[in-house]
Amino acid sequence: MPELPEVEVIARGLRESMVGRTITRTEVPWPTSLRTPVDEFIKRTESQEIIDVSRRAKLLLVTLRSNDALCFHLKMTGRTVHGGPVVSEAHDRIRFALDDGTFLVFSDVRRFGYCKLMHWSELQEWDFYKNLGPEPLDSTPKQLVEQVEGRRARIKGLLLNQQIVAGVGNIYADETLYRAGIHPATLAADISNGKLLELFTHLREVLTQAIAENGSSISDYRDSGGNAGAFQNKFRVYGRSGEPCQGCKTPLKTVQIAGRTSTYCPACQRVK
DNA sequence: CCAAGCACCTGACGGC
DNA sequence: TGCCGTCAGGTGCTTG
Numbered sequence: 001m002p003e004l005p006e007v008e009v010i011a012r013g014l015r016e017s018m019v020g021r022t023i024t025r026t027e028v029p030w031p032t033s034l035r036t037p038v039d040e041f042i043k044r045t046e047s048q049e050i051i052d053v054s055r056r057a058k059l060l061l062v063t064l065r066s067n068d069a070l071c072f073h074l075k076m077t078g079r080t081v082h083g084g085p086v087v088s089e090a091h092d093r094i095r096f097a098l099d100d101g102t103f104l105v106f107s108d109v110r111r112f113g114y115c116k117l118m119h120w121s122e123l124q125e126w127d128f129y130k131n132l133g134p135e136p137l138d139s140t141p142k143q144l145v146e147q148v149e150g151r152r153a154r155i156k157g158l159l160l161n162q163q164i165v166a167g168v169g170n171i172y173a174d175e176t177l178y179r180a181g182i183h184p185a186t187l188a189a190d191i192s193n194g195k196l197l198e199l200f201t202h203l204r205e206v207l208t209q210a211i212a213e214n215g216s217s218i219s220d221y222r223d224s225g226g227n228a229g230a231f232q233n234k235f236r237v238y239g240r241s242g243e244p245c246q247g248c249k250t251p252l253k254t255v256q257i258a259g260r261t262s263t264y265c266p267a268c269q270r271v272k
Numbered sequence: 273c274c275a276a277g278c279a280c281c282t283g284a285c286g287g288c
Numbered sequence: 289t290g291c292c293g294t295c296a297g298g299t300g301c302t303t304g
Contacts, residue, residue, distance in 0.1 A: 001297060058298080076297050077282080091282095110281045112298070128299085153274060162299080170297065218296085259276075260297065 002074040004136070004167030005210035006221050006229065007055045010080055013224030014062070015053040017082050018104065022049045023064075025097040033093035033108060035116035044068055044117055045096065057132045057166035061123075062104075069123055071116045072106060077220040078113030080106050109220065132166045137207055141200035148188040149196060156184035157258040159203075168203070170260050171216060171238045176203040177262075178237045183269045184262040185255060209234070237263040 002010070026045045031038040048064040055061065060080060062070040072080055084102035086095060094106040094115055106115060123129055133147060147165060148158045158164045159173040168176075177184050180199040182191060191199070215221060215229030218239070222228060232239075236246050241254045245265040254263050 003298095073298080075280095075299080108281095109283075110297095112280065112282095151273085157275080160298085259278095261295090 001076050001169060001171065001218060002078065002215075002221055003058060003169035003172055004055075005172070005207055005231065006215035006223075007058050007060050007074065007167070008211050009215045009229065010224045011053050011055040011060055014060075014080065014082055014104070017102075017224065018050050018062075018098065019052060020049070021098040021100055021102070022047065023096045024099050027095040027097075028093070029088075029095070030093040030111070033106070033111060033114055035114050036118075041115075041117050045070070050098075056129065056135070057162055058169070059129070063120070067120050068117055069120055071118055071123065073114055074108070075110070075112035075114075077110045078106065078108040079220065079222050079226075080104060080224060081222060081226045082224050083226060128162075131163045133162060133164045135166050136168065136200070136203055141197050141204065144200040144203070145193065145196040149193065151188040153188060154185050154257055155182060155188050155191065155199070156262055158188055160258055160260070165203075167207075170262075171218075171235070172203070172206055172210065174238045174263055175236060176206050178264060178269060179206065181268055181270070184257050184264055237265065239263070 023045050026042045028034060028038050034041055048066055050062060051065055052063040058073060060072040082102060082104045086103035086105060089107060091107045091109045092105055093108050096104040098104065118126065134143060136144060144165060151158060156173055156177065159168050176199065179202040182195065182199060210216060210231040213229060213231040214223060216231040217228035218232060237252055240252050241263050242251055245252055245268055248267050250265055250267040252263055253266050254261050
């Protein structure tokens with residue numbers, strides 16, 4: 001499930017390997033993965049040079065010479081892999097042939113992901129984009145605390161809310177709450193300022209470490225070269241329900257919050 | 273302002 | 289062996 005670290009690793013890889021290349025042909029074997037009419041999508045991407053690849057929240061942005069951006073959301077199972085020569089596969093949704101004989105392929109088993117082509121001026125007016133919260137790695141812990149302090153919502157839900165903090169998903173939210181010793185159902189307003197500062201300091205550390213480890217691969221995630229990440233080996237709670245806590249040996253438990261499974265240690269995460 | 277539930281979609285897995 | 293239910297989860301939407 002690509003979250004901030006995974007998308008960041010992908011963006012860095014694609015920037016390294018694709019900037020300066022020109023798209024020579026665009027194929028769309030599954031047009032419903034587009035949020036732009038297919039004819040227009042092809043017309044506006046073919047013959048365009050790729051001038052940058054970047055990330056905002058969980059969005060992967062491939063900027064073209066025209067200042068159009070290919071805006072990918074990978075959702076749960078999306079992949080953007082660059083290489084070649086291409087072998088067409090069952091779940092390919094979009095393929096771009098580049099002028100050096102390589103291909104960028106967007107594939108997605110579950111078809112939740114999408115690609116939307118927008119001029120940068122239009123992108124900046126898009127509600128989803130415009131309303132995104134601060135980037136945790138470009139903000140101080142204090143700035144992030146300001147996003148949640150005093151709110152009467154559960155901290156887990158706030159961490160997952162892209163308008164509060166950008167890029168955090170279920171895995172990194174659980175890992176961060178565990179490291180900070182905060183129960184996922186705690187109301188933000190009931191957490192001291194000092195504890196919130198700790199929380200966001202941990203969040204930045206977890207995200208930074210995950211990027212350094214090339215992201216986390218649960219099942220589908222691959223980086224831009226098709227390789228798995230390694231941070232899943234550092235998970236302390238995610239996917240470990242029933243296992244003993246690494247700190248105190250108490251069996252880890254789960255609870256549903258904001259429609260998602262939260263795994264936590266009932267002994268270590270008590271802050272209310 | 274906040275929460276819950278559903279929709280989208282497929283594959284993996286457990287139970288029988 | 290095979291069928292069926294459940295789960296995984298990001299985001300948008302509706303409803304309370």
